[in-house]
Amino acid sequence: MTDELIDRARNRAENAYAPFSKFRVGAVVVAADGTTYEGANVENSAFGSAMCAEATAIGNAVSNGIRKIDTVAVACIDADEPGYPCGNCRQLMVEFGVERILIDGPEGVVEYNLDDLIPHGFRLQSDR
Numbered sequence: 235m236t237d238e239l240i241d242r243a244r245n246r247a248e249n250a251y252a253p254f255s256k257f258r259v260g261a262v263v264v265a266a267d268g269t270t271y272e273g274a275n276v277e278n279s280a281f282g283s284a285m286c287a288e289a290t291a292i293g294n295a296v297s298n299g300i301r302k303i304d305t306v307a308v309a310c311i312d313a314d315e316p317g318y319p320c321g322n323c324r325q326l327m328v329e330f331g332v333e334r335i336l337i338d339g340p341e342g343v344v345e346y347n348l349d350d351l352i353p354h355g356f357r358l359q360s361d362r
């Protein structure tokens with residue numbers, strides 16, 4: 235399962251639009267209902283408008299009605315070390331209750347939970 239998800243993330247990264255950074259990232263989301271959604275990073279000439287792979291995959295899931303995500307698998311195919319999700323993507327993961335993050339790296343896949351990556355992530359008081 236882990237290897238299959240990482241393979242899919244790597245394949246998806248091939249579709250990244252990253253002409254500026256040359257840093258291609260792919261992500262696969264596994265929702266609580268077992269359905270999966272993929273995404274790649276999408277850059278823009280206005281650099282600040284870039285979208286991360288994790289964000290596009292999560293956005294894809296959420297726009298298909300998903301509200302609970304179990305796993306996010308990430309692969310940066312141009313990196314020579316594990317590509318950890320940025321802060322914004324970690325906060326997106328908090329919103330949808332991600333339990334497991336799989337990150338591809340040269341020495342194999344590393345696995346984290348959200349508390350490892352974003353302890354005390356922001357939640358509105360009304361969510362508690």
Ligand code: THU
Nearest residue numbers: 255257259275284286287319320
């Ligand atoms: N990027 C991701 O796709 N995910 C992250 O968590 C961090 C960064 C992308 C955004 C941009 O297209 C490129 O990597 C370089 O920052």
